[in-house]
Amino acid sequence: MRKARVLIDRDFAIGHTDPRLFGAFIEHLGRCVYGGIYEPGHPTADEKGFRKDVLALVKELGPTLIRYPGGNFVSGYNWEDGVGPLAARPARLDLAWFSTEPNSFGTNEFMDWCRAADVAPMMAVNLGTRGGDAARSLVEYCNHPGGTAWSELRRKHGWDKPHDIKLWCLGNEMDGPWQMEHKSAAAYGAIASEAAKMMRWVDPTIELAACGSSGRNMPTFGQWEDTVLEHTFDHVDYVSLHTYLNNYRQDTASFLASPDLMDSFIEEVVALADAVAAKRRSNKRLMLSFDEWNVWYRTRRSRADRVKEGWPVAPPILEEIYTMEDALAFGGACISLLNHADRVKVACLAQLVNVIAPIMTETGGGAWRQTIFFPFAHMSRFGRGKVLRTQVESDSYDSSYYDPRGVQELTFPVSNVPYLKVAAVAGEGGGLSIFLLNRDLKRDMQVNVEARGFGRFAVSQAIELRHDDLHATNTKDTPERVKPAPLQEGTIEGGLLRAHLGPASWNVIHLSVH
Incomplete structure (x- = not known):
């Protein structure tokens, strides 16, 4: 033994956990939305089409924040497609996941679902195929009380009161060549700073997260953060980072050690952000948004594999089946997040339902908890306070x-x-x-x-x-x-x-x- x-x-504290540390993620990907949280006609569905069996498990899991609508999906998303009368919404080809997006579920449905689940929203804007103009229009649609074209359109659509979304992502993984219209650090930094400026002009109360590196192994890691933050430092509150743990080599001991590299990644990004502050002689400290993290490796697919399947609606993709071993590595990641509560203020488990998720469903059938459900639920229940x-x-x-x-x-x-x-x-x-x-x-x-x-x-x-x-x-x-x-x-x-x-x-x- x-x-x-x-x-x-x-008396020896790291910091207090922000309530948004216990977040999760919903993307228009596979069966996360359609057949996951939203399934009109399901035996448990309410009048809005939300699965009540899933809502019950979400409340048991205990997330406090939900990031939406992506993920890779957001870099080609026109938010206007997902609002207004259902019959008038266009179906679109989604180039992120080679699926057809019916747009039956959009911004307003998401906000209604957040209220039903008692969680706060974190909204991402498209800085891939679009830019600052579409982003500031979305802020106006969501947050402005009324009297303008976009706010009155929201009221016309049936949501009289503003959604008052406080936390926003400036794009997603823009350092990755897999992203639609991915950009250099300088190009992304320029568009993000302009989008942030206009979004804040519409609503000065919002908080903004700039895209950091989408992985510690990216060849641009470090240089990306330095360049992006030189552009955006004065306009944002958070810099993001993403990590997915794996056991490709079937080496359990190494797999369970991998959360310690998550610790290193966090500390390196903190150092990079503080170095930008030091060069500016600024006492401002950017916080971290770890808005994608999980175990994921079995269900990764190449674009060539996705193309072969045509353009289905809500295909069953990325449905990782988690083991006890995965739950242990996942629990180590939970500990890593808690132990950096002084700087990691936002974190989102990717994702919530069916797609690399703690909750699984059968379309038309039941819902159940995966192994990783339990460490997250424990962290959310017992992890609130002073670390x-x-x-x-x-x-x-x-x-x-x-x-x-x-x-x-x-x-x-x-x-x-x-x-x-x-x-x-x-x-x-x-x-x-x-x-x-x-x-x-x-x-x-x-x-x-x-x-x-x-x-x-x-x-x-x-x-x-x-x-x-x-x-x-x-x-x-x-x-x-x-x-x-x-x-x-x-x-x-x-x-x-x-x-x-x-x-x-x-x-x-x-x-x-x-």
């Missing part, structure tokens, strides 16, 4: 991680990977939540946690997610094969929390403090 020690002090610094003493291992996403393939060394990855959050109600990932695939772990400055505490809830088969999945036929169970061995002895963690396990311990 391995042994580990964790020291936490109530504390943790001093961890644990055995470690060395590994390497292969990442082919983007336009080059790289292998990153990952050194001194602790078998125990930890985050601790002091809740606003006074409790303490500890997230513990045991990355040892074969050995149990005895963990002693010393929490200073809290007084007396007791274990109020202890949860374990593990399965003897790391390839176990949840399907429509076995929807509860992988699910959380009580962590049996968590005790308080002499002011110390002693927890016994199973091998390859995700664990959450919530302490009530007296």
Whole structure:
């Protein structure tokens, strides 16, 4: 059995979690919208066509923010196609996913769905095939009270009150050649700064995120951020970054180490943003929007493969089936986000339903939770509050991680990977939540946690997610094969929390403090 020690002090904090750290993502991609959140005629559908079984699972999952409508899709999207009478909306070819977009679901339907799900919206604008003029018109349509052409059109469409969308993305992954009308850093920086300026003139209260690198392995990483932020620094509040973890090489130990590279990516982007501030002698600090993150590698497809399928409506693509192993790597990513709460203020799990998602549905049928559903739900439920610094003493291992996403393939060394990855959050109600990932695939772990400055505490809830088969999945036929169970061995002895963690396990311990 391995042994580990964790020291936490109530006064040593990283920062508070922003409510928008627990976000997710809906894109017009595959069955995410059609057959996912929206399916008129489904037995559970409400009068607006929203699946109530999906809404129930979304509320259980606990996202606070939803990014929309893309993703790659947004770089060719005309937002005007998705508003107004349904019968008058045009069908379009979507070049991002080689599908036909019927535009039955658009901006206003999305806002109604956000209200039904009790989440905030994060709206992306098209800076691929379009630019600042379309972006500022969309802000006017959504946020202006009335009396102008676009705001009155919204009212004519049946939404009298403004949507008041506060958070906006200036395009998506514009560094990627897979993006429609992808741009150089200088060209994107110029169009983003002008769009931001006009959008803010329409509504000075909005917050804006500029596109950072779409992956740490992009050949332009670093130079992209430096150039883009030289253009946009004065106009934006956030810079984005995206990461998808993979296990292409079927090396579980390396896969579970990959969230530590997510830590490095965050810290590097922080350094790049602060370097731009330093050159300007500015005390402004840009925050980070990690608005795409997940495990994804099995269902990646080339454009040649997509073309062969013709132009279907809502095809079942990118429907990754997640394993117990995936849930462990995913849980490590949750811990990485929590441990950078001082600068990562927005994060969006990509995506929400069917497409690389925690929730799966059968069109016309049921809905169920994938394995990754549970770490996210735990993070959202127990991760709100003040994130504390943790001093961890644990055995470690060395590994390497292969990442082919983007336009080059790289292998990153990952050194001194602790078998125990930890985050601790002091809740606003006074409790303490500890997230513990045991990355040892074969050995149990005895963990002693010393929490200073809290007084007396007791274990109020202890949860374990593990399965003897790391390839176990949840399907429509076995929807509860992988699910959380009580962590049996968590005790308080002499002011110390002693927890016994199973091998390859995700664990959450919530302490009530007296």
